[in-house]
Amino acid sequence: MKRLVPFLLAGCGIFHGERVADRPRAPIDTTQTFGDFAPQPAPADPPDLVFVEPRTRITALRNGVRVVWLERRDLPITSATIAVGGGSGDGAPGAVSVLFHRLQTSIAPDLDLFGAEVNRFVAHDAAGIELATIEKQVGPSLAIAGQRFVKPSFEDIEGSRHAVAGAISSRPEALAEDAALELFGFRARASAEALAKLRPDDVARAQRALASADDVVIAIAGSFDAAATARVLESTFGMLPVSPHDSESAPVVTPTDRKRATIDRPKSAQTTIAIALPSPTLGDRDDAAFQIVCEILGSRANAVARERKGYSYGVRPSCGALFDRVLLVMLDAESGRAAEAEADVLAAVESLSREPPDDRELAIGRTRVGARLVGTFHSNRTASTVLALAALHGAKEGAFGDFWQRARNVSQADANAAVRSWYADPRVVLVGDFNR
Amino acid sequence: MRIVAYLSSVLVLACGARAVSPSDTIAVSARHEHYWAPNGLEIVLQPDHRAPLVSVRVRYHTGSKDDPKDRAGIAHLLEHLTFASGTMNRWQELGAIDADAATTLDATDYWVTLPSPALDNALWLEAERMGSGSVKIDEATLAREKEVVVAEWSEKIGNRPYGLLEPTLRASLFPADHPYRHLAIGDPAEVRAIPLADVVAFAKKHLVPDNATLIVTGDFDPVKARAAIARDFGAIPPGEPLRTRLVVTPVQPVRDVARMQANVSAPVLAVAWLGPPVGAEGWDAAKVALGRIGGAIVRRRGFAVTATTDGGRLGTLLELRVRGDATTSFEELAAEIALATKVIGRPDLTSDRAGEIASTLFGFEDLTTRTAHIAEELDLYGGADYANEQIHAARQLDPSDVRDAIDTFFKPERAAWVRIEPSKDAPPGGKVLE
Numbered sequence: 099m100k101r102l103v104p105f106l107l108a109g110c111g112i113f114h115g116e117r118v119a120d121r122p123r124a125p126i127d128t129t130q131t132f133g134d135f136a137p138q139p140a141p142a143d144p145p146d147l148v149f150v151e152p153r154t155r156i157t158a159l160r161n162g163v164r165v166v167w168l169e170r171r172d173l174p175i176t177s178a179t180i181a182v183g184g185g186s187g188d189g190a191p192g193a194v195s196v197l198f199h200r201l202q203t204s205i206a207p208d209l210d211l212f213g214a215e216v217n218r219f220v221a222h223d224a225a226g227i228e229l230a231t232i233e234k235q236v237g238p239s240l241a242i243a244g245q246r247f248v249k250p251s252f253e254d255i256e257g258s259r260h261a262v263a264g265a266i267s268s269r270p271e272a273l274a275e276d277a278a279l280e281l282f283g284f285r286a287r288a289s290a291e292a293l294a295k296l297r298p299d300d301v302a303r304a305q306r307a308l309a310s311a312d313d314v315v316i317a318i319a320g321s322f323d324a325a326a327t328a329r330v331l332e333s334t335f336g337m338l339p340v341s342p343h344d345s346e347s348a349p350v351v352t353p354t355d356r357k358r359a360t361i362d363r364p365k366s367a368q369t370t371i372a373i374a375l376p377s378p379t380l381g382d383r384d385d386a387a388f389q390i391v392c393e394i395l396g397s398r399a400n401a402v403a404r405e406r407k408g409y410s411y412g413v414r415p416s417c418g419a420l421f422d423r424v425l426l427v428m429l430d431a432e433s434g435r436a437a438e439a440e441a442d443v444l445a446a447v448e449s450l451s452r453e454p455p456d457d458r459e460l461a462i463g464r465t466r467v468g469a470r471l472v473g474t475f476h477s478n479r480t481a482s483t484v485l486a487l488a489a490l491h492g493a494k495e496g497a498f499g500d501f502w503q504r505a506r507n508v509s510q511a512d513a514n515a516a517v518r519s520w521y522a523d524p525r526v527v528l529v530g531d532f533n534r
Numbered sequence: 535m536r537i538v539a540y541l542s543s544v545l546v547l548a549c550g551a552r553a554v555s556p557s558d559t560i561a562v563s564a565r566h567e568h569y570w571a572p573n574g575l576e577i578v579l580q581p582d583h584r585a586p587l588v589s590v591r592v593r594y595h596t597g598s599k600d601d602p603k604d605r606a607g608i609a610h611l612l613e614h615l616t617f618a619s620g621t622m623n624r625w626q627e628l629g630a631i632d633a634d635a636a637t638t639l640d641a642t643d644y645w646v647t648l649p650s651p652a653l654d655n656a657l658w659l660e661a662e663r664m665g666s667g668s669v670k671i672d673e674a675t676l677a678r679e680k681e682v683v684v685a686e687w688s689e690k691i692g693n694r695p696y697g698l699l700e701p702t703l704r705a706s707l708f709p710a711d712h713p714y715r716h717l718a719i720g721d722p723a724e725v726r727a728i729p730l731a732d733v734v735a736f737a738k739k740h741l742v743p744d745n746a747t748l749i750v751t752g753d754f755d756p757v758k759a760r761a762a763i764a765r766d767f768g769a770i771p772p773g774e775p776l777r778t779r780l781v782v783t784p785v786q787p788v789r790d791v792a793r794m795q796a797n798v799s800a801p802v803l804a805v806a807w808l809g810p811p812v813g814a815e816g817w818d819a820a821k822v823a824l825g826r827i828g829g830a831i832v833r834r835r836g837f838a839v840t841a842t843t844d845g846g847r848l849g850t851l852l853e854l855r856v857r858g859d860a861t862t863s864f865e866e867l868a869a870e871i872a873l874a875t876k877v878i879g880r881p882d883l884t885s886d887r888a889g890e891i892a893s894t895l896f897g898f899e900d901l902t903t904r905t906a907h908i909a910e911e912l913d914l915y916g917g918a919d920y921a922n923e924q925i926h927a928a929r930q931l932d933p934s935d936v937r938d939a940i941d942t943f944f945k946p947e948r949a950a951w952v953r954i955e956p957s958k959d960a961p962p963g964g965k966v967l968e
Contacts, residue, residue: 116811116814118780118781118783118814118847119779119781119847120599120778120779120781120847121640121913123574123744123745123775123776124575124743124744124745125574125744126574127572127573130572132573132772133771134771135665135770137661137766138765140655141655144652144654144655147629148586170584172584173562173584173898173899174560174562175892210889211885212888213885213889213890213892214892215892215896230896232560232895257836268695364797364961365959365961366693366962367693367961367963368685368689368693397626404622405620405623407678408678408685409685410682410685411682411685411689431685432684432685432688462626462629465627465629465649469629469648470631472585473647476584476585476587477899477900479896479899
């Protein structure tokens with residue numbers, strides 16, 4: 099058994115206990131002498147980043163459920179994402195959030211037995227379950243998830259109702275995010291009022307509507323036995339019914355006229371500020387230029403809020419979320435400086451028009467966009483989720499590589515066009531104590 | 535220059551059908567070099583060519599345990615000041631996907647994960663921070679970063695649901711002169727009072743190579759990395775010798791019960807037991823025992839339970855938070871916790887072992903997390919092959935160790951309690967009553 103040394107018994111009295119030691123300093127080579135430190139000349143800027151999208155293949159189960167495979171055997175672990183093409187905008191308000199919480203909590207105890215993990219996500223137009231497991235447990239993990247997914251139980255939704263409500267109401271950033279979605283005409287994930295009215299039937303209806311074979315995508319990334327995994331998927335998700343497809347296209351979402359929303363959080367010493375902007379998704383016009391400009395906006399906002407004025411721990415833009423319809427630039431500031439913080443971040447947004455991004459900013463933004471892609475595909479967890487979302491959005495194999503090519507070619511004119519189209523109508527959400 | 539290099543065997547063999555058993559063999563390739571520079575800088579290089587990314591972490595073995603009296607939060611403030619001189623901007627320019635710093639009880643870490651062609655730039659920036667960090671601190675930067683730290687305190691403590699619980703528990707468990715009594719972030723009033731001269735002196739004492747470990751993992755050539763490290767860090771002079779301090783780890787809290795009010799819908803009872811130092815005899819078993827106790831409460835009553843551990847080389851706290859429904863009394867919650875510590879005998883640890891092995895592998899996948907785990911392993915056990923060591927330790931865990939840990943560490947006389955009463959008028963972080 100490993101032990102910490104030295105480890106001496108000592109002392110008596112109220113706080114008697116073991117004596118433990120601080121870490122000693124490292125040994126020095128006493129034959130060498132050291133003068134004052136003079137830094138070496140700074141290295142030149144590194145060469146341009148290279149992103150190569152890993153090869154995937156897409157198959158379908160006999161009922162039409164699409165499966166995206168990203169196979170690599172460098173580590174004995176695997177992640178799988180089961181995503182549906184509907185989210186908080188579908189069904190009774192709050193139903194999808196409760197549905198996926200129920201799914202997660204019904205799967206987790208069984209997966210826990212062999213160390214696998216399960217998480218969930220709910221967006222406006224998609225939701226999913228994420229599994230992470232060691233390679234030998236891919237089959238059992240998917241079998242358990244599949245059984246619950248195909249035949250869930252909704253008799254008791256009280257626990258999920260409270261958990262979902264608590265996860266949103268206790269976190270100012272979650273409140274801000276939901277309010278921002280509503281400003282742009284999207285339905286929030288779950289309000290306390292909606293959750294209170296929700297009945298088990300509503301959740302069951304949402305499950306029946308979303309768990310349709312033609313609206314489900316499974317993405318698997320990592321090390322697995324492809325043939326054995328396919329058999330497990332056929333015997334579980336292959337049982338999902340094919341619902342008569344709604345021939346109507348998705349309803350057009352129109353932004354509201356409201357430019358601001360405030361949410362009172364009594365006695366809060368800080369105000370959470372969210373600047374919200376409409377966002378193109380992967381494959382939309384301006385997608386690459388939009389993401390590069392997002393990186394530039396984040397830098398400009400941080401330069402003021404953190405580096406120059408220091409009223410915020412940091413500005414958090416949601417750059418890199420290639421399937422979100424709303425971009426959020428969030429920060430927290432002491433309530434006394436919230437108005438100044440809001441004005442500064444809005445000024446950073448407006449500066450994109452007044453002082454268009456220069457070549458250096460574009461190069462940095464491009465590098466950051468590429469680095470995010472590399473990072474996303476480096477991890478099995480994030481790779482499986484973006485691959486599932488891409489398939490739900492109808493993206494073809496190689497869509498991320500194509501996106502990177504577009505990003506590499508973004509010019510100043512492209513960036514300016516993206517600024518005009520997407521950054522001209524910022525909305526503001528404030529969460530704080532407004533009755534001081 | 536001492537060099538330790540070895541190759542761990544790459545073994546990924548069959549596991550059981552449902553769970554990992556002690557006889558299963560799972561391991562990862564963790565080839566690395568581990569050596570010390572002449573100025574005392576400890577270095578670990580672990581190449582991994584899965585993706586064109588590298589992660590660099592510099593750990594200074596200085597944390598809030600080293601904050602002098604009346605200067606709680608100075609280590610964390612220094613972390614902010616050495617980050618504030620434009621480093622973050624440069625990380626962004628280089629395409630960092632994860633760049634940050636953190637101060638814990640025992641250490642201050644700076645890390646960055648970025649495209650591998652930028653490794654030389656990253657090493658140069660860290661050498662600059664180590665060699666020149668204290669020189670660049672001025673009054674204007676200090677004043678600004680103090681406000682940033684106060685904003686961070688609000689964000690993480692004052693504005694979080696019953697965020698004041700942690701400082702309250704620490705104050706109950708550790709005596710006034712114990713290095714772990716205060717949070718790493720410190721207290722806003724004390725932080726605002728820290729003078730520039732104190733920060734500069736603290737930096738000169740601690741931002742030195744013989745107090746640091748540099749870890750590089752990812753897609754790089756170790757020969758070139760060694761040369762770059764020697765070039766950039768080699769001339770940084772070591773610090774003054776320091777005497778190793780011995781600290782008595784308490785086994786009895788200062789205060790048994792404290793009360794708080796918070797804007798919660800039902801009573802929450804928090805309890806923290808004084809545990810063994812991280813890595814000491816009984817630590818692994820105590821972590822498992824804590825999870826088992828929490829699980830027993832969930833299964834019996836369906837209460838919401840959160841189990842967390844915190845601490846370091848000088849002691850730990852093993853914490854449970856249990857939330858009942860609106861009608862549950864604190865006595866009922868306390869009785870459930872007491873019962874849970876008694877009902878666990880010699881538990882079947884199959885799922886615990888599997889969970890530990892799986893989470894080790896998930897952590898290994900992420901380069902940033904991997905460097906953090908390597909730093910931890912070096913700190914506590916002296917080796918850098920954390921993943922295989924963790925997997926081995928998980929396999930060795932014995933049910934009787936867990937029962938022994940419960941009998942040793944989860945005794946009523948080692949526990950401090952905080953009763954959190956619902957109150958609509960309480961601020962978000964809660965209000966401490968006594």
